[in-house]
Amino acid sequence: MESEKEIIARGSLKQLAAALSKAGMLIEASITDDMLKEVDPSALAYELIEGKSSEETLHIVKREELQKAIDRIMEQKQPIKIEVNRSSDYKPLAAEIDAQYKIMTREAEHTNGTVNDFVLYFRDRLDRMRQIIGTHNSNGQFLQNLAHINDYASGREVYIMGIVSRKIITKNNNIMIELEDEEDYAKVIFMNGSSKEAQELYTNANSITNDEVLAIKGKISGPFVIASMIVWPDVQIKQQKKLEQDINIAFLSDIHVGSKLFMEKNFSKMIRWLNGDADHSQMELVGGIKYLVISGDDADGIGVYPNQDKDLAVSDMYTQYKMLFDFIDAIPDYIQIFIMPGNHDAVQRAEPQPPLPQELIGDFKKDNVHIVSNPTYMSLHGLDVLGYHGTSLDSIISAIPNNSYAVPEKAMVELLKRRHLSPIYGGNIIVPSKKDNLVMDVVPDILHMGHIHKNGTAKYHGVTVINSGTWQGRTDFQVRQGHIPTPCIMPVFKSKDYTVTSIDFNR
Numbered sequence: 001m002e003s004e005k006e007i008i009a010r011g012s013l014k015q016l017a018a019a020l021s022k023a024g025m026l027i028e029a030s031i032t033d034d035m036l037k038e039v040d041p042s043a044l045a046y047e048l049i050e051g052k053s054s055e056e057t058l059h060i061v062k063r064e065e066l067q068k069a070i071d072r073i074m075e076q077k078q079p080i081k082i083e084v085n086r087s088s089d090y091k092p093l094a095a096e097i098d099a100q101y102k103i104m105t106r107e108a109e110h111t112n113g114t115v116n117d118f119v120l121y122f123r124d125r126l127d128r129m130r131q132i133i134g135t136h137n138s139n140g141q142f143l144q145n146l147a148h149i150n151d152y153a154s155g156r157e158v159y160i161m162g163i164v165s166r167k168i169i170t171k172n173n174n175i176m177i178e179l180e181d182e183e184d185y186a187k188v189i190f191m192n193g194s195s196k197e198a199q200e201l202y203t204n205a206n207s208i209t210n211d212e213v214l215a216i217k218g219k220i221s222g223p224f225v226i227a228s229m230i231v232w233p234d235v236q237i238k239q240q241k242k243l244e245q246d247i248n249i250a251f252l253s254d255i256h257v258g259s260k261l262f263m264e265k266n267f268s269k270m271i272r273w274l275n276g277d278a279d280h281s282q283m284e285l286v287g288g289i290k291y292l293v294i295s296g297d298d299a300d301g302i303g304v305y306p307n308q309d310k311d312l313a314v315s316d317m318y319t320q321y322k323m324l325f326d327f328i329d330a331i332p333d334y335i336q337i338f339i340m341p342g343n344h345d346a347v348q349r350a351e352p353q354p355p356l357p358q359e360l361i362g363d364f365k366k367d368n369v370h371i372v373s374n375p376t377y378m379s380l381h382g383l384d385v386l387g388y389h390g391t392s393l394d395s396i397i398s399a400i401p402n403n404s405y406a407v408p409e410k411a412m413v414e415l416l417k418r419r420h421l422s423p424i425y426g427g428n429i430i431v432p433s434k435k436d437n438l439v440m441d442v443v444p445d446i447l448h449m450g451h452i453h454k455n456g457t458a459k460y461h462g463v464t465v466i467n468s469g470t471w472q473g474r475t476d477f478q479v480r481q482g483h484i485p486t487p488c489i490m491p492v493f494k495s496k497d498y499t500v501t502s503i504d505f506n507r
């Protein structure tokens with residue numbers, strides 16, 4: 001009887017043959033399962049198809065050719081050697097400081113995605129937003145439930161709150177939204193009036209998105225509420241914190257290890273910089289880095305979009321992560337590193353995303369490296385840092401006027417105003433858990449994201465907003481979209497003066 005191992009090995013050869021036949025390739029009969037023991041068949045198929053001449057209609061893969069392709073893959077698996085020469089007189093201040101951090105993960109509980117799960121999810125969102133909006137100074141007005149709102153007489157002033165379930169432009173060019181709470185709904189009209197105030201309100205109403213929670217002040221008029229004011233959950237002014245010891249925090253995202261466009265030389269240069277190979281003028285900055293936050297798209301992944309294998313330099317997923325951790329290993333041990341997944345990483349796509357699983361981490365283990373969920377709240381030396389990959393920025397940029405891929409920080413501010421990391425339902429996949437873990441219940445001191453591949457920083461009500469760009473060159477997709485990324489620029493936040501310095505590793 002065949003052992004279980006033999007059956008799996010046979011499966012690999014079958015898998016390889018199936019992948020090759022689609023490209024008009026066959027395998028020589030002398031090729032056996034045991035040749036494939038060490039390699040991933042899909043990675044091997046990719047190597048072989050790459051090597052096939054386009055004129056050939058039928059190609060038979062010989063033993064030697066297969067062995068060469070296997071050798072090339074095994075070569076990719078060799079550990080990356082990052083030459084780090086740390087000078088003996090480099091004495092980074094951060095190495096003398098004890099780390100003080102707390103990780104507050106925002107993982108989703110498992111749900112079955114039933115209608116009831118969604119109802120509970122949106123109820124929780126509404127409930128928690130009600131608490132946030134309830135803390136606003138609203139001149140003595142209290143939020144009213146939507147129950148019976150349609151029975152009120154015209155002229156009555158109301159202050160209502162709900163989830164935006166619909167937004168349309170009416171025949172008369174007014175904006176109408178439907179607000180829903182647990183019990184009822186209201187139709188709210190924003191008049192396209194000519195006064196300055198009316199125009200301002202109308203412009204603001206234009207940026208209302210589906211599924212966000214907000215409050216409206218207005219007057220009943222027949223079956224409608226005529227709005228006079230929008231109250232977003234928003235953030236109150238955050239005061240700058242004075243820390244016991246000043247520290248610096250570096251931010252990375254969208255490294256895309258494994259992509260043909262991963263800028264490995266520049267990334268290695270950045271790793272050497274973290275080890276003190278820096279200009280004299282930057283020594284204080286680099287030596288003060290105590291924390292490094294990486295917010296996703298750590299590796300390029302496989303099968304993220306159709307025909308991605310054409311864009312991969314390393315087609316084996318495990319090798320991609322092995323390479324990533326080889327780089328991470330070369331970062332000084334006194335720097336605490338927090339690694340989140342993004343939409344390219346090999347974890348569940350629906351957000352909140354769990355941390356990278358052990359099978360991708362392998363036997364890599366270091367006390368200063370923390371594998372965390374997306375999103376994650378971190379307290380770093382007393383600073384509240386919220387890291388999120390930023391997948392929802394796509395839907396925000398397309399839904400809100402005057403937003404674009406050139407200014408990701410603006411879209412991030414829109415999320416802060418909504419106190420939610422992913423307000424528009426359906427733009428990106430969300431796990432409908434009993435608790436909406438994408439609500440920003442705590443206003444962070446620093447909000448960090450990536451995903452857009454464009455650096456950007458802003459200050460909003462005292463919150464430092466950082467998008468840390470990418471380490472991947474311009475993709476064909478970005479060329480078609482007219483989007484210009486800003487690779488190899490690392491932002492570093494200084495707690496001493498709350499400034500962000502961008503270090504350019506392009507030269």
Ligand SMILES: [Fe+2]
Binds near residue numbers: 254297451452453
């Ligand atoms: Fe990315």
